Amino acid sequence: MVGKIIKNISNVYTVLTKQEEIDCQLRGIFRKNKNPPLVGDIVEFDKDTKIITKVMPRKNMLNRPKIANIDYCIIVTSLKKPDLSLNLLDKQITYCLINNIKPLICFTKLDLITKDETKKLNDLKKYYEKIDVLTFDNKHINKLLAFLTNKVVVLIGQSGAGKSTLLNLVEPSLNLKTSEISLALNRGVHTTRHTELYNLQNIWFGDTPGFSSLDLSIFSKEKIKNSFVEFLNYDCKFNDCEHNKEKDCEVKKAVLNKEILTSRYNNYLSFLKEASK
Ligand SMILES: Nc1nc2c(ncn2[C@@H]2O[C@H](COP(=O)(O)OP(=O)(O)OP(=O)(O)O)[C@@H](O)[C@H]2O)c(=O)[nH]1
Ligand SMILES: [Mg+2]
Ligand SMILES: [Zn+2]
Numbered sequence: 420m421v422g423k424i425i426k427n428i429s430n431v432y433t434v435l436t437k438q439e440e441i442d443c444q445l446r447g448i449f450r451k452n453k454n455p456p457l458v459g460d461i462v463e464f465d466k467d468t469k470i471i472t473k474v475m476p477r478k479n480m481l482n483r484p485k486i487a488n489i490d491y492c493i494i495v496t497s498l499k500k501p502d503l504s505l506n507l508l509d510k511q512i513t514y515c516l517i518n519n520i521k522p523l524i525c526f527t528k529l530d531l532i533t534k535d536e537t538k539k540l541n542d543l544k545k546y547y548e549k550i551d552v553l554t555f556d557n558k559h560i561n562k563l564l565a566f567l568t569n570k571v572v573v574l575i576g577q578s579g580a581g582k583s584t585l586l587n588l589v590e591p592s593l594n595l596k597t598s599e600i601s602l603a604l605n606r607g608v609h610t611t612r613h614t615e616l617y618n619l620q621n622i623w624f625g626d627t628p629g630f631s632s633l634d635l636s637i638f639s640k641e642k643i644k645n646s647f648v649e650f651l652n653y654d655c656k657f658n659d660c661e662h663n664k665e666k667d668c669e670v671k672k673a674v675l676n677k678e679i680l681t682s683r684y685n686n687y688l689s690f691l692k693e694a695s696k
Contacts, residue, residue, distance in 0.1 A: 424460050425616040427485075432456060432471060434464055443469045458614045458625065459487035459571065479519045483634075484614050484627035486573050492520045493555075493563075495576035495585060498540065499531035501606045504577075505543075509686040510633050511575060512552060513646040517638055525563065525574075526556040527581035546680055550649045557585050564589065564620055571616070571623040578629030579607020586626055590619040595626060606631060640694040647687050649679055663688065 422434035422441070432443045443464045449455050449471065456462055456474045463473040480487040494511045496503065508524070515522035524547060526540065544554040555563040574582040579600035587595055598610040607629050614627045635643065640661065644650065650662060653669035662670035662684075674684045 420466050421461065421463050423616075424456055424458050424462060426613065427456075427458050428613050432462075434462060434471070441469060443471050446470050446472055449474075457485050457487040458616060459489060459573075461488070481514075481518055481520065481573070481575075483630060484573070484575060484625075486614055486625050486627065488571060489520050489573050489625070490570040491567065491572045492522050493525050493572055493574045493585075494522055495525050495527060495574050495580040495582045497527045497577065497580040498536065499528050500600050501577050501579050505682045506686050506689065507577065507633070509683060510635060510690065513635065513643060513690060514633055516646040516648070517642050520573075522552055523563075524552060524554045525585060526554065527585070529556055529558060546683075557581060557588060560585070560588055564622065567622045569621055571625070573625035573627060575627055576629060577607060577631055578609045580629060582629065583611055583626055586617065586619065586624055589622075589624065590617075593617060593619065635690050635693045636695055638694055639696050640691055643687070643690050643694050647683065649683070650687075661691065663691065
């Protein structure tokens with residue numbers, strides 16, 4: 420039989436077929452394998468033993484959170500509690516693009532920011548839209564839903580950002596567990612512990628455990644550079660310009676001219692330092 424893995428908690432993989440959900444286990448070969456099946460995978464399994472025997476080729480995957488075959492990734496980004504981190508936001512955008520997944524941003528906690536901060540947010544939204552990253556917020560989810568019909572969409576972001584809350588807004592009867600952040604640490608308390616796909620309003624949504632940091636060190640400088648798509652609009656003197664220490668760099672000029680956000684450029688330099696080669 421064939422189905423889609425919609426949930427994985429330790430050794431149990433819940434597979435959805437056309438008729439039902441069936442809890443399956445892995446064949447030994449997968450357990451030794453460094454590349455086990457993921458939530459989102461289409462798999463073959465034995466109807467009697469309920470053992471997964473084969474994973475179909477994937478379109479794409481993420482390692483953190485672990486999930487496969489995604490159309491869009493919503494980067495759920497809290498403005499306060501936990502506070503907005505443009506470094507983490509840009510890192511998540513880079514992470515999605517390197518993995519061939521289209522990122523969107525959903526801002527949360529707009530009710531907790533000042534008028535001045537709202538104005539800054541609107542400028543920020545314009546910039547990200549210009550580089551082809553659509554932005555939404557959790558006060559206007561209908562706009563988001565209309566856009567995502569029939570897609571597989573994974574929610575990623577810091578613990579406490581409001582991922583599970585967003586899905587409860589889409590479908591209140593879902594009633595996913597959510598928790599207030601720790602005020603002492605100003606960060607979430609890791610409420611969601613596993614990745615699970617939910618079909619809500621004809622969209623597959625993946626709720627995932629939050630993280631506080633992401634590691635880009637396995638990626639090359641070249642890949643990181645190419646993920647800053649706005650840099651590709653500039654012709655530097657050297658073709659392989661890293662936009663770093665080089666003189667006569669058009670990207671650096673564009674930062675000075677305020678065509679490129681200073682935060683984007685500084686985050687780029689910080690990611691380069693992390694890169695593998
Ligand atoms: N004021 C305000 N609070 C919000 C908003 N969205 C979410 N919250 C609150 O933020 C807290 C964390 O929300 P969760 O949905 O649990 O966050 P999460 O991203 O799922 O966190 P993890 O499961 O730990 O990764 C909860 O107390 C929510 O009620 C919002 O737009 N405004
Ligand atoms: Mg959650
Ligand atoms: Zn350059």
